[in-house]
Amino acid sequence: MPPVASPTDEILLRRFAAGDRSALDELFGRYRVVAYRVAYRLLGHEADALDAVQNGFVNALKHLHRFRGQSTFKTWLLRVICNAALDIGRQRKRDERIPAQPISPTLDELGTATALPVDAGLERDDLRRAVDAALARLPASQRQTFVLHVEGGLTYREVAQALGISIGTVMSRLFYARQKLKELLANYQPT
Amino acid sequence: MKLHSLDPLEPPFRDPFAAYIHGDPQAVAAAAPPEPSASAWETTRQAIHAKLFPRSQTLPQPANSPRRRPWVVGSFTALTAVAATVVGLLLANDFSVPALSQFSLVHNTPAGTPATPSLPNPTTTDELGEMAILPIATEDEVVLHRVPGDGWLPIGRDLLPALIVLAGPDEVEMNDTPTAWPPVVTAPDAAPMIFAAKPR
Numbered sequence: 001m002p003p004v005a006s007p008t009d010e011i012l013l014r015r016f017a018a019g020d021r022s023a024l025d026e027l028f029g030r031y032r033v034v035a036y037r038v039a040y041r042l043l044g045h046e047a048d049a050l051d052a053v054q055n056g057f058v059n060a061l062k063h064l065h066r067f068r069g070q071s072t073f074k075t076w077l078l079r080v081i082c083n084a085a086l087d088i089g090r091q092r093k094r095d096e097r098i099p100a101q102p103i104s105p106t107l108d109e110l111g112t113a114t115a116l117p118v119d120a121g122l123e124r125d126d127l128r129r130a131v132d133a134a135l136a137r138l139p140a141s142q143r144q145t146f147v148l149h150v151e152g153g154l155t156y157r158e159v160a161q162a163l164g165i166s167i168g169t170v171m172s173r174l175f176y177a178r179q180k181l182k183e184l185l186a187n188y189q190p191t
Numbered sequence: 192m193k194l195h196s197l198d199p200l201e202p203p204f205r206d207p208f209a210a211y212i213h214g215d216p217q218a219v220a221a222a223a224p225p226e227p228s229a230s231a232w233e234t235t236r237q238a239i240h241a242k243l244f245p246r247s248q249t250l251p252q253p254a255n256s257p258r259r260r261p262w263v264v265g266s267f268t269a270l271t272a273v274a275a276t277v278v279g280l281l282l283a284n285d286f287s288v289p290a291l292s293q294f295s296l297v298h299n300t301p302a303g304t305p306a307t308p309s310l311p312n313p314t315t316t317d318e319l320g321e322m323a324i325l326p327i328a329t330e331d332e333v334v335l336h337r338v339p340g341d342g343w344l345p346i347g348r349d350l351l352p353a354l355i356v357l358a359g360p361d362e363v364e365m366n367d368t369p370t371a372w373p374p375v376v377t378a379p380d381a382a383p384m385i386f387a388a389k390p391r
Contacts, residue, residue, distance in 0.1 A: 040224040054235050058242045124221050131222045150214045178212050185208040
């Protein structure tokens with residue numbers, strides 16, 4: 001018996017537009033993880049990231065008439081998720097009760113505890129925390145571009161579409177983001 | 192999970208940070224943030240449903256509501272549509288039957304349901320669609336430390352001559368340029384150029 005093909009995003013969107021709630025569940029199940037990872041890397045906090053995912057899904061599906069089909073639904077969704085994350089970040093900054101930068105330990109705070117012995121390999125948690133701290137140090141535009149490409153899995157062209165910038169600017173931001181991340185993470189690289 | 196070292200230049204990378212920075216899927220997965228619990232996901236899902244499908248739309252309609260007479264409205268609408276179509280065809284003096292694809296279906300959306308999205312149109316042919324990288328340097332990617340001599344400074348070359356038409360130096364007129372700018376000199380091969388003030 002041949003495997004049943006999953007419905008395309010377009011089919012799910014048509015079903016959703018017709019009021020089919022199960023289509024929303026399928027879209028949510030399909031993209032929630034990548035949406036969460038992008039939001040988490042921009043905000044550094046699980047609860048805020050989930051808020052961004054929630055607001056992003058709601059806004060993307062409420063304003064589907066603005067989705068021209070010139071990109072994939074995933075690209076469109078991640079664009080809206082990014083905007084939702086930025087809104088939450090700005091709100092957090094206004095409140096001044098939570099730091100504006102992503103909530104992650106600084107590289108200094110990680111300190112030598114994360115510096116690993118030669119050939120010991122790198123534990124998953126250490127890698128994640130070091131990456132969190134380094135990403136938090138990037139300028140917002142570079143962080144957004146890098147996160148959409150690496151965590152969101154978007155191509156250069158898709159990142160350009162999502163952010164409304166040229167491919168050249170995407171490449172430029174990625175270049176500087178990688179340079180900066182290399183510098184920031186250099187102390188933690190196993191020799 | 193441990194990431195062990197291999198060659199730093201070829202995946203799987205020796206350095207997990209370098210692997211992550213360059214988007215190696217294994218390293219990206221290893222550095223992924225902790226996923227929310229099932230209950231957190233469920234709470235988020237329910238919140239999305241609540242905002243997109245307000246409860247009011249699911250409430251039963253009162254027995255004496257106008258919904259009891261949909262056939263009146265439907266009949267009137269259908270008659271009007273047919274009459275308008277006939278008049279339109281007569282005025283256009285065209286009695287051929289239009290293709291079905293020329294019509295679009297319009298659904299009556301109950302109040303409270305999500306707005307009908309404009310679904311993607313068939314994507315137009317994009318000759319660059321499959322190109323992940325278009326390696327033309329932009330001005331902010333070039334750092335000029337020192338450029339000896341006078342004259343023009345060509346950077347790069349026309350990578351897609353059939354697709355991108357670049358203006359030649361003789362097609363560009365520069366007025367009121369800062370005196371610090373070097374003189375504009377026509378390039379021998381009309382390559383793309385960046386004119387910039389030289390560091391002093």
